Structure formats: C-alpha cells, structure tokens
Amino acid sequence: MRYIEPHAHMVSRTTDDYERMVTSGCQAVIEPAFWAGFDRSSAQGFYDYLRQITEYEPRRAAKYLLPHYCWLCINPKESEDTVLADEVLSIIPEFIGKPNVLGIGEIGLNKNSKNELAVLEKHIQLAADHDQMVLVHTPHLEDKRKGTKLIVDALKNHPEIDPAKIIIDHVEEHTVGIVKDAGFWAGITLYPESKCTSARATDILEIYGTEQIWINSACDWGHSNPLAVPQTALHMRRRGHDQEFIDKILFKNPHDFLSQSPNFKAL
Amino acid sequence: MIAPPATTPALADDGFMDARAKMLDIAAFLDRLDRHAQGSEDYRIAALRSALTELHSETPGRVARILDQLSDPSQEPIEQATEQGAAGAYLNLKS
Numbered sequence: 614m615r616y617i618e619p620h621a622h623m624v625s626r627t628t629d630d631y632e633r634m635v636t637s638g639c640q641a642v643i644e645p646a647f648w649a650g651f652d653r654s655s656a657q658g659f660y661d662y663l664r665q666i667t668e669y670e671p672r673r674a675a676k677y678l679l680p681h682y683c684w685l686c687i688n689p690k691e692s693e694d695t696v697l698a699d700e701v702l703s704i705i706p707e708f709i710g711k712p713n714v715l716g717i718g719e720i721g722l723n724k725n726s727k728n729e730l731a732v733l734e735k736h737i738q739l740a741a742d743h744d745q746m747v748l749v750h751t752p753h754l755e756d757k758r759k760g761t762k763l764i765v766d767a768l769k770n771h772p773e774i775d776p777a778k779i780i781i782d783h784v785e786e787h788t789v790g791i792v793k794d795a796g797f798w799a800g801i802t803l804y805p806e807s808k809c810t811s812a813r814a815t816d817i818l819e820i821y822g823t824e825q826i827w828i829n830s831a832c833d834w835g836h837s838n839p840l841a842v843p844q845t846a847l848h849m850r851r852r853g854h855d856q857e858f859i860d861k862i863l864f865k866n867p868h869d870f871l872s873q874s875p876n877f878k879a880l
Numbered sequence: 881m882i883a884p885p886a887t888t889p890a891l892a893d894d895g896f897m898d899a900r901a902k903m904l905d906i907a908a909f910l911d912r913l914d915r916h917a918q919g920s921e922d923y924r925i926a927a928l929r930s931a932l933t934e935l936h937s938e939t940p941g942r943v944a945r946i947l948d949q950l951s952d953p954s955q956e957p958i959e960q961a962t963e964q965g966a967a968g969a970y971l972n973l974k975s
C-alpha cells in the first residue's frame with residue numbers, strides 16, 4: 614500500500630514515527646505551519662520555526678527516504694495579536710522560495726474573532742500576491758461550522774485564487790458540504806476524539822464521493838496517531854472498499870492536489 | 881453517493897459491539913452525573929442530553945444534525961478571542 618500523509622506536524626514527532634510511517638507505505642509527508650502548544654513571544658521565534666520546517670525537518674525526513682514538504686503561516690491561535698502577526702507575515706516571503714514550500718497554511722480561524730479574520734485575509738492576499746496554494750484550518754468543535762462559513766466567504770472574495778488550489782481541512786459531517794459546494798478541496802482529519810474516526814471518514818467518502826478530498830492524521834504533540842491514514846485503509850478494506858478506492862483517497866487525490874505546486878515532485 | 885459495498889450483516893458484525901459499548905458508556909456517564917449531582921447542570925451536559933434525542937430519529941443525517949446542535953449558531957465574528965480552546969458545546973451567555 615502507498616499513501617501520502619498530507620497533514621502532519623513532524624517537528625513534534627520522534628524519528629521512530631518517521632520509520633513507522635515509511636514502513637507503512639508513506640511516500641511523502643506534508644507539514645503545515647502551526648501552533649507550538651504555547652504562544653511564541655516574538656517574530657524571531659517564528660523565524661526559527663520556519664527555518665526548522667524548511668531546512669532541518671526535510672533533512673530529518675530524508676534519513677528515512679521520505680520527501681518532506683511544508684506550508685507557511687502564523688497560525689490562527691496566535692493571530693489575536695495583530696502586531697506580532699504582521700511581523701510574521703513580513704518574514705514569510707523570505708521562505709516562499711525554499712524548495713519544499715507548497716504554499717500558505719495552515720491559515721484559518723480558531724475562535725472566529727475579528728482579528729483572526731483580518732489576519733486570515735492578509736494571508737489570503739499573501740498567497741494571491743505570490744501565486745501560492747492555500748491550506749486552511751477550520752476551528753474546533755462548536756466553532757467549526759461558523760468558522761467554516763466565514764472562511765469560505767473570505768476565500769470567495771479572492772476569485773484570483775483558483776478554488777481547486779485551496780484545501781479546507783478538518784471538515785466533518787456538518788461542514789463538508791459547505792466546502793465542496795463552494796468548489797474547494799476538503800480534508801478529513803482522523804483524530805481519536807475531537808475530529809473524525811476512520812469509520813466516520815469512510816462514511817463521509819461514501820456519502821460525498823471521492824473527488825477533491827483527502828484524509829490526514831494531523832499528528833502533532835497532542836493525542837493523535839501518525840499511522841491513522843494507513844489504519845483507515847484497513848478499515849476501508851473491512852468495509853468492502855477495493856484497492857482502487859483506497860489508492861485514490863490515500864495517494865492519487867493528495868498527489869493530484871499537491872502536484873499543482875511546481876515544488877512538489879511527482880512520485 | 882457511493883453505495884456502501886459492505887453488507888448489512890457485515891456492518892452489524894463489525895460495528896455492533898463497539899456501538900453497544902459506547903451506548904453503555906454514555907448511560908454510565910449519565911448515571912454517574914446523577915449520583916454526584918450538585919447544583920445546576922453543566923451547559924455541556926444539557927447540550928449532550930438534548931442532542932441524544934437525535935439518536936431516536938429515523939432520518940439519516942443524525943451526525944450532522946448533532947454537530948449542528950452543538951455549534952455556535954451566530955454568524956458574525958466575535959470582537960476578541962479571550963481564550964484559545966473550544967468546549968465541544970456552545971455556551972449561549974444570552975439565554
């Protein structure tokens with residue numbers, strides 16, 4: 614079996630996880646910029662983090678023969694401080710030219726505040742100005758539905774970015790339709806508690822179809838599972854889905870989407 | 881819609897014990913809350929009780945409807961984010 618892990622925060626995982634992912638069939642791993650679990654105190658902290666995911670982490674993954682790519686941003690959890698956000702936004706262009714950068718992400722909303730929305734708009738503009746693809750994080754739990762709608766509206770204000778180059782992640786049953794109806798790609802995140810299980814992800818694929826959608830583990834420093842994607846393949850097989858269905862969701866779809874970036878090397 | 885290839889008996893074989901265990905966990909959770917009840921009920925538990933009625937529905941789409949019930953129904957961005965986390969149910973301070 615082959616798969617792409619299109620959303621993983623590998624800086625907070627051990628090298629053992631790289632080994633387990635590769636031996637489970639992982640062909641490439643993609644790391645969106647995110648929150649460190651605490652608020653960074655300065656733009657310099659972000660500068661070093663962006664260096665980590667554009668320079669150091671690809672080398673760490675390469676030791677396991679795994680291509681590593683990333684997305685750049687200041688995440689929505691740290692976007693309430695717009696002064697800091699502006700400083701970070703100003704250093705991002707310096708990293709856009711790095712060979713493993715696929716676009717701007719994971720941007721989005723957390724608590725759906727005015728400042729978060731303003732910083733989201735600036736990120737979308739940055740992506741438009743630099744002809745970058747976009748990966749969007751949708752809020753957690755009770756904030757997800759409202760946030761997803763606000764995000765879709767903000768993206769629609771930028772028709773210069775092709776919706777086919779935007780993926781809106783962490784969809785669930787009540788938001789997947791909002792995302793797909795607007796022409797965006799949708800990501801389903803496999804989390805033990807707060808997002809989707811393998812069974813629910815498979816349900817969503819059966820109901821909404823297999824076009825413009827992928828699954829990911831979004832593994833990070835919290836309760837998450839870096840092997841959630843290949844384990845979901847096993848669940849799909851038990852549900853009677855064939856190899857073609859599984860390969861489309863786990864490999865072909867992320868490969869098609871990511872190949873829109875000139876930096877992504879075909880597998 | 882993709883027709884689910886698994887047959888109903890296979891789905892039942894695969895999922896029944898898991899669903900049974902989760903149902904008992906919810907029942908035990910509610911019993912535990914009753915046993916240790918103090919003061920007014922937590923808004924999250926009230927939301928959970930309200931959402932449980934969806935499980936009696938005969939209409940597909942139960943998951944989305946439960947998620948909708950637990951969602952913030954407002955549409956405008958809030959003035960300021962005063963916390964970073966989410967609770968899983970919406971606290972309507974106005975009601």
Ligand SMILES: [Zn+2]
Pocket residue numbers: 620622645647719750831
């Ligand atoms: Zn993430």
